[in-house]
Structure formats: C-alpha cells, structure tokens
Amino acid sequence: MSESEKGTPRVSVIMPIKNVGKFIFDAIQSVLSSDFKDFEIVCVDDGCTDDTLEIIGKIDDSRIHVIKNQGSGYTDGVNSGVAWAHGDYIMHSDGDDLITNTRISKQVSFLDNNQEFGAICGELQMLTPEGKVLPAKSERPQASEVTQKIRSGSTSISHCSYLIRSDLAKELPYRKWFVTASDLDxxxxxxxxxxxWFEPGTTFYYRLHSSSITHSQPSNQRIFFEETAHLFIQQRAQRGADDLQENNPPEIPSAKDSENSINVHLSNIFMGNAWRLKKDGKYLTAVWYGVKSYFKNPSDLSQLKSVFALILKPNN
Known part of the structure; x- marks a missing residue:
C-alpha cells in the first residue's frame, strides 16, 4: 500500500474514513472483488482513533492509498480525495458500505460509450447494522435520463451510486457550509x-447504524439543509447564483435533539418493507417485518396499530 504512489487508473474510488474499523475490511473487499480491476481506492483519513488504519494496512494491494484529510469532516474528506484522485472517473463509497461486483464495469462501459453524458447513477439497497440486506422495492424504475428531474429538485438517488467524469467532479467540490445534504446540493x-443517466439496479448497499452522518445530525438541521439545497436551485435559475455563492448564506438553526434515531429510522424502513411484501403476496414475511418494526420503536403506538392493520387488512 502506498500513500504517494501515483498511477493513471480508469476509476478513483473515494472513501472517506473515520473510526469504521467494524466495517472497513468488508467495504474495501467489496471494491477489490469487483469484476473491473483498473481502479484506485483513495481512503481519506479524517482522524481515525480506532483500528481502521491498522486494518487497511494489512490489506496487501497497491491500488489502496491512504491520504490525510486536508480539512476536517466528511465534506472536506470527499474534496480531499477527489483533488488527489488520478482516475478518468470518480465514484464515492463510504467506509461502512458495500458495492456490487459488476457496478463499476457497467457504469464505465456506459460513460465510455455515451460521451454526451457526464454521469450515471443507480439504486441502493439498505443493510441493517448487522449486515442483513433489506428487501428492495418491488416496483423498479425504468432506465432514463434524469437530468431535468434532478435540476428541478426531484431526486431520491444517493451520491454513492454515481460514476462521474473526473473533470466534472473536480470542478464541483462539495460545499462545506452544508453540515448535511452536501451530497444533495x-x-x-x-x-x-x-x-x-439513471440505470436501474443495485449499485451499492447502504449500512444503517447510529454513527452514520444521516443519523448523527439533528433532524431539524437535516430538514433545514435539504430545504436550502432546493431553495438554492431556484436562486441559481433566477439570478445565476445562490446565496452561498454570493457569500450570504442563511443562518443555520440551532441543533435540537434528533427524533430520527437509528431505531426510529429502522422501524419506519421495516414497516415500509412490510407493506410492500404484503402487496406482493408474501404475507408471513410481511408480518415478520411488521413485528420487527414495532420492537425497534415500541414507544410509538402508531407502529403497533400498523402491525394490526397489516395482519387484518385484506389485500385489494
């Protein structure tokens, strides 16, 4: 492994890391197991104090590079990795997630053969903290261009599903003012x-756990930054620049206790899966997920009511 060796890989996988010792080996192995081999993995150390770096150091592969975050926090980590990267294409993969083994080859092939597109994205599936894959949606979207849809502020796509031409990624650094939702912006x-371009199919597995940034930011701040990212779209369309670009960003609200803890979030996901499974005729599995949903958040009586509705309500 090298921290300074530079090559010319086709793809640079940017992996910000901070105390992900429980997950980092599997995260890196999922990339190394890809059927596409011409890549570099750029692990950006944001001040790890656990055994993350020791685990990476034991993986004998010259395509793995560890660099120091040139700032602090996730956004600076992403930007540091992109600035250092040497690949023709950039993709992001967090140190607690897993990618699918054909994802890189399929996305590289698309961009190689469709020069008019600057990026391709796809779907994700979620993992429980223990690594269990949650069911995907039964109704899959169609392959299509999503440029205008995203420009209008409508997207549920994760930035970790993208493969992006390197010149574009370097031209558009993530903006640190966004404590969260910098990927949406x-x-x-x-x-x-x-x-x-959007291509259906799972590109990576997103792990839900209490340390992930999605769950560590107070819910009122998450809502504020997501709404502001949408507001900035309108401002750029109307006057060519947004408040942040004009150095006049809105005041960030004080943090309040999050109502969206990992258990609440998992409870909602389990219940959503339960109703989808029931619709697909998988009654017993649906009830099992409904019960799991309740026990993840037993203080929410609405979840208990949903379990009874799940059991008693007939399919239409």
Missing part, C-alpha cells in the same frame, strides 16, 4: 453542468 449543481 452536489447532485443539483452537477445536473446543471451535465447530462445524467
């Missing part, structure tokens, strides 16, 4: 710069 600005 990036997608909106990317769609203003290039055409984006």
């Amino acid at each position: 990036f997608q909106f600005r990317l769609a203003e710069k290039c055409r984006i």
